[in-house]
Amino acid sequence: MRSDPPLAAELAAHLLRQRDQGAEGLLRRFFRQYPKLGKRDRARIGDLSYFVLRHLRLLGWAEDPATPLENWIEQADLTPLAQRAQTWLAEGAPPPDPALTTAQRLSLPDWLCDALLAERDEAELTALMAALQQPAPVDLRVNRLRTSPTKLQARLARDGVETTPLPGIADGLRLTARRNLRNDSAFADGLYEIQDAGSQLIAPLCGAQAGQTIIDLCAGGGGKALHLAALMGDQGKIIACDVHAHRLDRMRPRLKRAGARSVEIQPLTGGDDDPALTPWRQQADAVLVDAPCSGLGTLRRQPHLTWRLRAEEITRLAALQTQLLARAAQLVKPGGRLVYATCSLLAAENQAQARAFDAAHPDWTPLPTQDLLRHAGMTPPGLWREESVDPWLRAAPQDQSSDGFFAAVWQRSE
Known part of the structure; x- marks a missing residue:
């Protein structure tokens, strides 16, 4: 060998x-x-x-x-x-x-280093890259449709899997040592999903309650739709949409395993006037746009992304994100909520998108994500800086030991 x-x-x-x-x-x-x-x-x-x-x-x-x-x-x-x-x-x-230049020292392409420095200084970028260059831990989200955090911890401990609670994240556990859980019996029984700590902060921003209608516009494999079902006690309707049918197909066994019957799978064509979305205009209590993005917040798990991306790809993604936000806004009913999220670290995909939506939709009110999470019982330490005045969520690997996430939330006027 x-x-x-x-x-x-x-x-x-x-x-x-x-x-x-x-x-x-x-x-x-x-x-x-x-x-x-x-x-x-x-x-x-x-x-x-x-x-x-x-x-x-x-x-x-x-x-x-x-x-x-x-x-x-x-x-x-x-x-x-x-x-x-x-x-x-x-x-x-x-x-x-x-x-060495900053880009060489941090092992980044020049264009990406410049883009990451757009809204942070060199010291912050150095700390960010140091965190992204470490192996990621394994985080779990307890499926409350089937068990509780305490019961799952005990079940996993009996199977030789030690975990600790994720501070301030209601249903989060973290393995004390990395291991593959795909063949774990508790996983097969639908007692948990493998989900990064930062990702577990997104679905609660929807404010989902039993009996509501929530649209997950870019559902992919269904991780956040499953989280929404658990938050709603599986009472209500979650429309899980995506233009990639094969991704939605991967969701079906996950729904069955989790016991989530409130999720309806809806393939989309991708057009602005998609007939599948027409019946839902101004009907949803909340719409989640977990937008296609560069994925740079997941570099701990996907280090090859650093070298895959090109500057022109970010431009294309930003245009798509703008379109998705505009499309999603049409689906939210008066008084309803719109949640935009990415696992990107770039201002072009995050802050710039939020500011552009604010400018184009003066009748929508930005909601402070810190208050929304606190109301949902989510109080992860170090998530907001004392000097921060913007309403957005920015989970950073160097602060939360999570993947990098951004989220903005708006409420439609009555």
């Missing part, structure tokens, strides 16, 4: 080539080629490949300062970088060369 650096290099290159897919599925498919590798071997190789991807630019500069970044991104053999990464992991990385 080949040693770790060549396999880690092969895996890193594989992740870079398959730029439109999530890392978790790519890892599973990659390791099927090496059935003799044990669980610890796969974890070790996976960690080394992630280290290469997280520090790709810095490793490439240390290996050969004359080699352009693009050459390393497109390089078929990253073994030299994996070997250097293994040394750094064992002995510690050398102190950064003072000649």
